[in-house]
Amino acid sequence: MRATLAIPGKAAASKRIEAIAQSGPGGRLAVFLIKRITFVPVSLFVIATIAFGILYLLPGDPAVSIVGDAGSPEDVKRIHTELGLDDGFWTRYGTYLNNVIHGDLGVSFFAQEKVTTQIGRYLPNTLELILFAIVIAFVIGVSVGSFAAYFRRRYPDNVARVLITVMQSTPDFFLAGVLIYTVFYLAGAAPAPAGRMRIDSLDQAGFLLIGNFFHGRWYDFWDALQHMFLPGVALGFVYASYFAKTARASMSRALFSHQIEFARACGLGETLVLRYAFSTARTPILTYGAILFGVLVGGEAVVETIFSWQGVGQWALDGSLKLDVPVMQGFILVAGVITLTIYLLLDVVVGMLDPRVTYD
Amino acid sequence: MTSVPLEAGSAFRRRSRLRWLFDRSMLPVVIGIGVLVAFTVAGAVIPLPFDPTAPDVNSPLVGPSADHWFGTDLSGFDVFSRVIRAASRDIPLALVGTLASLAAGVPLGLLASGKGKLGERIMRVTDVFQAFPLLVLSVVLVSLAGRTNQWNVVWAIMITNVPRFMRLVRAEGLALREARFIEAAYAIGATRKRIAFRHILPNVAGVILVQVSLSAAYALVVIAALAFIGIGAPPPDPSWGAMIKSGFSELANGKWWVSIFPGLAIFFCVAWLNIIADTLESKIEKV
Numbered sequence: 001m002r003a004t005l006a007i008p009g010k011a012a013a014s015k016r017i018e019a020i021a022q023s024g025p026g027g028r029l030a031v032f033l034i035k036r037i038t039f040v041p042v043s044l045f046v047i048a049t050i051a052f053g054i055l056y057l058l059p060g061d062p063a064v065s066i067v068g069d070a071g072s073p074e075d076v077k078r079i080h081t082e083l084g085l086d087d088g089f090w091t092r093y094g095t096y097l098n099n100v101i102h103g104d105l106g107v108s109f110f111a112q113e114k115v116t117t118q119i120g121r122y123l124p125n126t127l128e129l130i131l132f133a134i135v136i137a138f139v140i141g142v143s144v145g146s147f148a149a150y151f152r153r154r155y156p157d158n159v160a161r162v163l164i165t166v167m168q169s170t171p172d173f174f175l176a177g178v179l180i181y182t183v184f185y186l187a188g189a190a191p192a193p194a195g196r197m198r199i200d201s202l203d204q205a206g207f208l209l210i211g212n213f214f215h216g217r218w219y220d221f222w223d224a225l226q227h228m229f230l231p232g233v234a235l236g237f238v239y240a241s242y243f244a245k246t247a248r249a250s251m252s253r254a255l256f257s258h259q260i261e262f263a264r265a266c267g268l269g270e271t272l273v274l275r276y277a278f279s280t281a282r283t284p285i286l287t288y289g290a291i292l293f294g295v296l297v298g299g300e301a302v303v304e305t306i307f308s309w310q311g312v313g314q315w316a317l318d319g320s321l322k323l324d325v326p327v328m329q330g331f332i333l334v335a336g337v338i339t340l341t342i343y344l345l346l347d348v349v350v351g352m353l354d355p356r357v358t359y360d
Numbered sequence: 361m362t363s364v365p366l367e368a369g370s371a372f373r374r375r376s377r378l379r380w381l382f383d384r385s386m387l388p389v390v391i392g393i394g395v396l397v398a399f400t401v402a403g404a405v406i407p408l409p410f411d412p413t414a415p416d417v418n419s420p421l422v423g424p425s426a427d428h429w430f431g432t433d434l435s436g437f438d439v440f441s442r443v444i445r446a447a448s449r450d451i452p453l454a455l456v457g458t459l460a461s462l463a464a465g466v467p468l469g470l471l472a473s474g475k476g477k478l479g480e481r482i483m484r485v486t487d488v489f490q491a492f493p494l495l496v497l498s499v500v501l502v503s504l505a506g507r508t509n510q511w512n513v514v515w516a517i518m519i520t521n522v523p524r525f526m527r528l529v530r531a532e533g534l535a536l537r538e539a540r541f542i543e544a545a546y547a548i549g550a551t552r553k554r555i556a557f558r559h560i561l562p563n564v565a566g567v568i569l570v571q572v573s574l575s576a577a578y579a580l581v582v583i584a585a586l587a588f589i590g591i592g593a594p595p596p597d598p599s600w601g602a603m604i605k606s607g608f609s610e611l612a613n614g615k616w617w618v619s620i621f622p623g624l625a626i627f628f629c630v631a632w633l634n635i636i637a638d639t640l641e642s643k644i645e646k647v
Contacts (some may be wrong), residue, residue: 025481169631171581174623181611296495302585320499335493
């Protein structure tokens, strides 16, 4: 009975979706968005399941690491019952999913604090750092890559390729060390590599760069920017190599294409030619930027630790070293949500920038 | 079934397919492999000026000198001896990790490059894995396998590299499926297994080789990053990542040698691996 009722409902829904699709130039995009967004809960379910599954399989006993060496077997048993570790797989899985749906990601074993509160505190720090690093990586990478593509197989190209190899071969945490020694110790041009602001500042976390900028607090903004400089450059310089490689490949393809040949034959200036070439080459570069964003959530954990950045990467790394299960699960969920969001945004932006892409 | 002229023709083609490995433009590859092998062997064989696992407690944090070429660290370990010795641990570990990823990733990629739903499904699963924060996942995985055994780092390398091999082999394999000679192989009734291993695999070998080199470079960085956060070799054994970590707090005080030399060693090896990959890649592009 239910099935027969559901089918007309579905037909009506798909008819409505068709109507949206034909409603105008934005229609296809709207349908695409609806389809993608309806898929989001499914992906989230998969991510939550994996987050639960992996950590269920962890052999280490979190209760033992909570009580420490001094704890007695009774303590371990008590914590087991408190955390519900003795329940069966399905009970725990069901409880976990139910809690996640209700926005409850549990309480950190060690900090005794809600995971959602911790995410709220640490995530802004990470997002600002990642954005800053990606901007640096984009600027360095795309300029080096385009430069190499323009002089492909000539002397400047070789120089650029050496530079790309150097960027690609430097581990980001090593570069962070080199920067701390040279910029902080030798040149004294950067603040001490600890935290986001000067020590006596009232705010130590949050969207400090963006917030202070929009509130016009220039002194604080400058302070936040200075602290952002070393970790941002350490990440940006290393990840610039991938931008540079992508830009070099896609720009040289664009520069040797028929339409660029035609543009030159028409006598357009080189600046304009480069701009046209870039507009065909930007899609792969943008795609790379989105992938990089996903990689950096968690991928910058070591750099965050070095600079005591108090971001989600550092938080998750600490958590996974201590076997803090709710923290790890929370982080996997956050990283998954961010990655999904970024890829969705990417598909929309690429569709707007590249008329050849259709949403079907 | 196979006639004599066909056999002769394929033998000729096989020789010409390998010839590109031995011309002058491959010099960076040969040098790179030579340097890496020499570095690895040196760590295990040559007599070191100091015992890399025995600290000289009377001279901690001595700068580079004629005695201690790269200086000593906080506990008095000789940095030079440790940098060299660590090579014979970190490089083979990276290589084993890469080969394990290769062994798992290439057959899976070939399997996924078949037409039909199976390939799609395999790739969806790897997509989910790629959406995960890999470093944290590596830490979890290594903890799963036990943190004290250094060979467990291989799992961490595999989780980052297997999807890359799969994606690569699948993309190349799918493109090749449309080729005339694959169609011909189907037409004479070759089995799927034969087509995958005899016809597709040799044609993606070059791309795989490039990826092996890139993966080994990446594996070295992963090993170092994990050692940096304290996962890997048990303390007295040297490893580059752990050495960088041990000198890190002194960088802000101007004692640079403890961290910088092992860092340069990583950079040196990774750079050579990247050069090998670049050379092979430009070779494949031209052919």
